[in-house]
Structures are given as C-alpha cells and as structure tokens.
Amino acid sequence: MSFKLLGLSEPLLKAISKKGYETPSPIQAKAIPPILDGYDVLASAQTGTGKTAGFTLPLLHILSETPKEKYRPIRALVLTPTRELAAQVYANVKEYGEFLELRSAVIFGGVNRKPQVANIRQGVDVLVATPGRLLDLINQNLISIKRVEIFVLDEADRMLDMGFLRDIERVMKMMPEKRQNLMFSATFSGDIRKLANGILNNPVKVEATPENTTVEAIAQKVFRVAKGKKTDLIIKLISDGNWKQVLVFTRTKHGANKLCEKMGKAGIKAAAIHGNKSQGARTKALAGFKSGSVSVLVATDIAARGLDIPLLPHVINFELPNISEDYVHRIGRTGRAGANGEAISLVSADETTFLRDIEKLIGKKLPVDILEGFEPDPNASTEPIKQGQGRQNRGGQSRNSKPKTAKTNADGNSSRSGNRNKSRSRNKNRR
Known part of the structure; x- marks a missing residue:
C-alpha cells in the first residue's frame, strides 16, 4: 500500500x-x-x-x-x-x-x-x-x-x-x-x-502489534553481573565495541549523573538527561548525542518515550525498570522504522524479580551471558529493591506514607499523588 x-x-x-x-x-x-x-x-x-x-x-x-x-x-x-x-x-x-x-x-x-x-x-x-x-x-x-x-x-x-x-x-x-x-x-x-x-x-x-511485545529487529541480551561491577562492565562493552551512539537507562537521576562522571574519567564522552536538568541542558545533551559529539546519553525514564533518534544502534539498561512495561518503551528507542538494533540489560541479583516480570510480559526468555571478571555475586540477595531504594512512588514517599499535596514536576506539569495508579507506583527520581 x-x-x-x-x-x-x-x-x-x-x-x-x-x-x-x-x-x-x-x-x-x-x-x-x-x-x-x-x-x-x-x-x-x-x-x-x-x-x-x-x-x-x-x-x-x-x-x-x-x-x-x-x-x-x-x-x-x-x-x-x-x-x-x-x-x-x-x-x-x-x-x-x-x-x-x-x-x-x-x-x-x-x-x-x-x-x-x-x-x-x-x-x-x-x-x-x-x-x-x-x-x-x-x-x-x-x-x-x-x-x-x-x-x-x-x-x-x-x-x-x-x-x-x-x-x-x-x-x-x-x-x-x-x-x-x-x-x-x-x-x-x-x-x-x-x-x-x-x-x-x-x-x-x-x-498494529500485540500489546507489550518488542520489535523483532531488536536483538535483546542480558548480562548477569555483580551490582558493584556494573559500571566497569558497561565501560568495557562500550570501549571494546567502539560504540559511538549508546542510550543508557538508569533508575535515578543521581545514578545517571554518577555514571556520566565515571564514563568521563574513562574517556567516554557522555551526557545525562533527566528531570533535574534544565530544558536548555536537556536539549543540548540530546543535540550532542544526535550529532555525534556525545557518544553516550544516560537517561532516566523521562527519556523512554519521546526520543526519536534515527538508526540508534544500542540501548543499555544499566538498571532494569521497576515497571515491566517501561522495558518495552526503553528498548523501543532502537530498532525503529525497520532498522536493526541491540538492547542489553545488566542484571544484578536484586533485579531477578524485575527480569522475570519483563520476560513474562514480553512472552520470551532473554538470552543470558556472563563475562569473565564480571561474574555475579553468588552470595547476593535476590530480594527486589526495597521501598525507599527505588520502589517509592513518584511523589517521593513510600506507598504507606501520606500522599503529598499537588506539586509541579520536572516538566512543569501539575502532578497529584491522589490520582496516581497505586499499583504502578514508581520512584520520583526516575523522572
């Protein structure tokens, strides 16, 4: 047609x-x-x-x-x-x-x-x-x-x-x-x-497609890794692969800034985009990423939708999202308009439940690899991240705390905790 x-x-x-x-x-x-x-x-x-x-x-x-x-x-x-x-x-x-x-x-x-x-x-x-x-x-x-x-x-x-x-x-x-x-x-x-x-x-x-499915053109892969070795692993993958355009997702704004800083020390040109950044800074970071002057864009889930980057080859989940559907949106930044793309997730022990939920949502088991020197900690707990450590809702309080009054979020939009979907609470830091 x-x-x-x-x-x-x-x-x-x-x-x-x-x-x-x-x-x-x-x-x-x-x-x-x-x-x-x-x-x-x-x-x-x-x-x-x-x-x-x-x-x-x-x-x-x-x-x-x-x-x-x-x-x-x-x-x-x-x-x-x-x-x-x-x-x-x-x-x-x-x-x-x-x-x-x-x-x-x-x-x-x-x-x-x-x-x-x-x-x-x-x-x-x-x-x-x-x-x-x-x-x-x-x-x-x-x-x-x-x-x-x-x-x-x-x-x-x-x-x-x-x-x-x-x-x-x-x-x-x-x-x-x-x-x-x-x-x-x-x-x-x-x-x-x-x-x-x-x-x-x-x-x-x-x-057009079944709900919550991922594009077939995206090659998805999981690296099991110890939580403390994630930064070294992602730097190795980007450096050894000589990847020039990589979109990386973190769970928090602080985590995005911290990862950017460590990548810079490793000689990788990186920029962060999240809710605490001014619109000017966000626009500049995205422009640099699209032009090639910035190799790695580190983002929270505010960037999971709305980023249109032609032929983006790589997306890396430095941390898996708490909400399974967000995985679909994150990796959907690559493999667009029929192009091929690669989505890699670095999964530590405490993200095991998140990974299981994602696989259930998309209806497939993701291939798992372990790199020598970056093995997962066999003694680490597989308990999901606790409330107050990434499981808070978007108002910044735990699910059991009293809802806050209306406030303005990072996009200048009124957001009220009273209207939020309680079963899909998420961390304020992710915006």
Whole structure:
C-alpha cells in the first residue's frame, strides 16, 4: 500500500516523499483511514512503529480541508506527558505540514513562557502541549481551547503513570463536547481502557502489534553481573565495541549523573538527561548525542518515550525498570522504522524479580551471558529493591506514607499523588 491510497492530500504526500517514506507502517495504514473518515480512534502500537505520523498526517489533512478564519483559533490539541515527546510531535507536525498553510506551536514547562504565548497569539491551528503548561496558560486567560475540533491524547498510559488523570479531566471540560478524539499509546491497560470510555465516542480500535511485545529487529541480551561491577562492565562493552551512539537507562537521576562522571574519567564522552536538568541542558545533551559529539546519553525514564533518534544502534539498561512495561518503551528507542538494533540489560541479583516480570510480559526468555571478571555475586540477595531504594512512588514517599499535596514536576506539569495508579507506583527520581 502507498500513502497515496490512504487518501492524503498532495501537499502531505509531497512532504512524506521529501522525508523518504514510500509505504505506511501497519499502524499508519490502519489508523489513518478511520481518522480521515471522522471516527474517534483508540490505537495501540509498539514504540518506534510510526504512530506519531499515524495521527499527525490525517489531523493535518482534515484541518487543511476546512476554511481558515482570519484569527486562527486552536483547532487541534495534542497532549503529551513530557517535554521531549511534545518537541518530537511538534517537529513531526512542522515537517509534514511544510506545504500546508497551517500554523503550529508547542508549549511545555521548564522554559520561558513568553515566546510560547507570543507565538500562539499570532494564531495557531495545531497546539502540542504538556498538561501543566497548558493549564497554566489557560488559567491566566492567555490561550483558549474552546474551539478545538480534534483532540489527541498521545502516550495515554504514560499520562496516567505520571499522575495526570485530573489534569486530563480538566482539559476535557474546557473543550467543546463535539469534537474528534484520538488516543495513541504503545500499551493499553485496564485503566487506559476505562479512560478511553470517558473520552472516546464509539471508537474504532486499531492495533498494529500485540500489546507489550518488542520489535523483532531488536536483538535483546542480558548480562548477569555483580551490582558493584556494573559500571566497569558497561565501560568495557562500550570501549571494546567502539560504540559511538549508546542510550543508557538508569533508575535515578543521581545514578545517571554518577555514571556520566565515571564514563568521563574513562574517556567516554557522555551526557545525562533527566528531570533535574534544565530544558536548555536537556536539549543540548540530546543535540550532542544526535550529532555525534556525545557518544553516550544516560537517561532516566523521562527519556523512554519521546526520543526519536534515527538508526540508534544500542540501548543499555544499566538498571532494569521497576515497571515491566517501561522495558518495552526503553528498548523501543532502537530498532525503529525497520532498522536493526541491540538492547542489553545488566542484571544484578536484586533485579531477578524485575527480569522475570519483563520476560513474562514480553512472552520470551532473554538470552543470558556472563563475562569473565564480571561474574555475579553468588552470595547476593535476590530480594527486589526495597521501598525507599527505588520502589517509592513518584511523589517521593513510600506507598504507606501520606500522599503529598499537588506539586509541579520536572516538566512543569501539575502532578497529584491522589490520582496516581497505586499499583504502578514508581520512584520520583526516575523522572
């Protein structure tokens, strides 16, 4: 099937051709037609399979087909959980809309809001936003979403994980009841399906791949290793392999900084990206990684989604995630758009339960290797990390402590512990 057969306009086909794409991915082929026909859509697909284009292309087509007013109200709103994902979606909107007379903008926390507001005041057809900054500007009467015709909730499961349910509900009440709604995500839990029931009207459900599966092009491997030898092992793997572009995931912000420092001492150019970094620092680190001036990008799970790095060859889990689904999102940064990739996990004894849960989720046993000199400690406990050591929830308190009041997270978004999914608690440091 070609993109032309999907019914997209000539300006969009021209932009797609310019990017070098010829045929739609499975999720694009399944999602674009019902969206063009005006249906609400609930879409699930693996990370890296092109789901962003799956909603941006038909969204742009629909908006370009309707008359434009002298003052351009926001007619399409795309809500994302993180700054990085917002920036990626906005980049896609700009690229695919290059030959259309549509205007777009992106807003998120952590940066000066004045340029964002000035841009929107000139008139914007498509707005990409994170919840906190969006509500902040709405509450100050700086922007309005009362004319939104198409609403997209991207990475909906991540939204719930990060405690944005109440924010989503507030945004919903500010938009017209009559609109087209689209929900896209890599995974859909029971809570997400419940949320979809409250947002979508008789949706068309599209699914390109089984939920929680990993891309076949990704070669996955586990190295069993003593906890104290992980740093030396990862430095050896990167140095001996002469790897020039490696994305490494740690569980905490402190761990990311510490690993970066040790890699630097070993002669490896590394940079960290996490919630304590300013937006400028995060943008600089990512730009350096993409350009090749930085070989290793060490990230917490804030980067598990929203990072679009073409042909990224290696992803390493320095520490396994507490939540199994995050493993799928992490390694999904490689093996994108049909390219091959490698995902390596360094697993110590206390992560044995995490590994077992991941294998159960993805439905396969991961091959295990042990390198001489980096053997696992036979006397180490296999008990999972205790609360207070990576098992805390995102508000920073243990599960049994009293919930904190609403606060602003690293993306400038309001996050309330009272709305968080209790069964999927995670460490605040991971953002």
